[in-house]
Amino acid sequence: xxxxxxxxxxxxxxxxxxxxxxxxxxxxxxxxxxxxxxxxxxxxxxxxxxxxxxxxxxxxxxxxxxxxxxxxxxxxxxxxxxxxxxxxxxxxxxxxxxxxxxxxxxxxxxxxxxxxxxxxxxxxxxxxxxxxxxxxxxxxxxxxxxxxxxxxxxxxxxxxxxxxxxxxxxxxxxxxxxxxxxxxxxxxxxxxxxxxxxxxxxxxxxx
Amino acid sequence: xxxxxxxxxxxxxxxxxxxxxxxxxxxxxxxxxxxxxxxxxxxxxxxxxxxxxxxxxxxxxxxxxxxxxxxxxxxxxxxxxxxxxxxxxxxxxxxxxxxxxxxxxxxxxxxxxxxxxxxxxxxxxxxxxxxxxxxxxxxxxxxxxxxxxxxxxxxxxxxxxxxxxxxxxxxxxxxxxxxxxxxxxxxxxxxxxxxxxxxxxxxxxxxxxxxxxxxxxxxxxxx
Numbered sequence: 001x002x003x004x005x006x007x008x009x010x011x012x013x014x015x016x017x018x019x020x021x022x023x024x025x026x027x028x029x030x031x032x033x034x035x036x037x038x039x040x041x042x043x044x045x046x047x048x049x050x051x052x053x054x055x056x057x058x059x060x061x062x063x064x065x066x067x068x069x070x071x072x073x074x075x076x077x078x079x080x081x082x083x084x085x086x087x088x089x090x091x092x093x094x095x096x097x098x099x100x101x102x103x104x105x106x107x108x109x110x111x112x113x114x115x116x117x118x119x120x121x122x123x124x125x126x127x128x129x130x131x132x133x134x135x136x137x138x139x140x141x142x143x144x145x146x147x148x149x150x151x152x153x154x155x156x157x158x159x160x161x162x163x164x165x166x167x168x169x170x171x172x173x174x175x176x177x178x179x180x181x182x183x184x185x186x187x188x189x190x191x192x193x194x195x196x197x198x199x200x201x202x203x204x205x206x207x
Numbered sequence: 208x209x210x211x212x213x214x215x216x217x218x219x220x221x222x223x224x225x226x227x228x229x230x231x232x233x234x235x236x237x238x239x240x241x242x243x244x245x246x247x248x249x250x251x252x253x254x255x256x257x258x259x260x261x262x263x264x265x266x267x268x269x270x271x272x273x274x275x276x277x278x279x280x281x282x283x284x285x286x287x288x289x290x291x292x293x294x295x296x297x298x299x300x301x302x303x304x305x306x307x308x309x310x311x312x313x314x315x316x317x318x319x320x321x322x323x324x325x326x327x328x329x330x331x332x333x334x335x336x337x338x339x340x341x342x343x344x345x346x347x348x349x350x351x352x353x354x355x356x357x358x359x360x361x362x363x364x365x366x367x368x369x370x371x372x373x374x375x376x377x378x379x380x381x382x383x384x385x386x387x388x389x390x391x392x393x394x395x396x397x398x399x400x401x402x403x404x405x406x407x408x409x410x411x412x413x414x415x416x417x418x419x420x421x422x423x424x425x426x427x428x429x430x
Contacts, residue, residue, distance in 0.1 A: 039211065042215075051277070056338065062214035074338060081330055081333050081334045083330050083331060083334045084327065086327070087325075088218075088229075088324070088325045089327075091218065091323050092304055092325070095323070096285060098275070098283045099273055099339070109213070
């Protein structure tokens with residue numbers, strides 16, 4: 001597990017989601033990457049019932065890279081509390097459905113092919129909200145390093161190398177505040193949640 | 208190439224094939240402090256971990272409930288427990304939901320209650336508190352764990368909490384002059400044969416300890 005950067009890839013006009021993924025697949029394959037299976041990150045959001053007082057939100061996420069773990073992020077309005085548990089947390093959420101109910105039509109997932117190229121892991125994800133295509137998210141992990149500040153420049157160069165100028169020169173906002181800290185899987189989850197939240201807010205496709 | 212299924216699909220498949228251990232079969236009893244050594248000796252002889260000896264534990268358990276009223280006179284309550292090992296601080300914490308226990312009729316040898324048990328990160332206490340849970344009580348449990356096949360036997364002393372609890376053994380007071388003895392198995396539902404094995408094992412511990420189906424309702428008036 002190393003540092004991961006999650007990046008939105010713009011969809012240009014007249015190019016569909018699958019075509020965009022094809023294009024990126026060709027580019028990364030030309031660099032010498034080999035496909036190693038598929039990946040899936042999904043997120044379901046639950047909100048507290050009125051009787052529990054001020055509204056709180058629980059986001060429950062899964063990442064196929066950590067298949068035995070369920071990640072949850074609780075947002076209270078003033079605090080954000082992460083939690084990592086075993087798979088049975090999903091079963092516990094069903095027990096909690098009298099207190100926290102699933103928001104309708106908000107199940108988001110990013111899924112697609114997973115590539116390995118040297119020390120990098122590249123995942124090309126099609127983002128869908130309840131089966132509707134919303135955009136493309138590219139995840140790049142640099143496996144040998146766990147401190148963002150020490151590998152951001154290298155990752156930026158790699159990202160810009162195959163995604164082009166859509167990659168900004170500055171790290172994603174979430175990482176900027178944690179450049180010197182040790183990177184862990186929950187940080188990837190936070191980045192996905194931030195992106196998913198933006199997809200949920202934008203009505204059509206995010207270009 | 209195989210398409211990845213979602214975690215929810217995997218869980219649903221596991222539930223359908225009935226491989227999720229979500230039922231706890233339980234018998235409880237107690238033994239006075241002065242006789243606990245005799246019981247431990249007996250357990251050492253009967254249980255699997257003969258060579259390594261019993262495994263000791265020193266846990267802190269916090270019991271939470273999530274409550275809300277869903278209408279006049281009808282309250283919804285969800286109990287949740289958090290456990291952490293005081294003697295192994297780097298071990299994951301434990302989160303557990305324990306449902307209503309069913310005594311069943313006389314022919315059923317053990318109490319059965321639904322149980323969802325999982326490891327979790329140490330942010331769990333803050334997570335539950337902010338979720339709206341209230342901590343009802345907490346205690347420290349120290350003792351030994353034995354195994355016999357799928358059965359787990361614990362012999363433990365329960366202590367009241369006093370002051371800060373980060374250091375093991377500090378300012379705690381035992382709640383009684385006896386040890387709690389529990390015999391339990393976590394299994395998928397419908398595996399009632401295990402209850403019979405437990406009854407047989409409990410017989411072998413008599414008269415040192417009487418492991419029984421404890422009816423908590425009967426104890427309510429003692430509080």
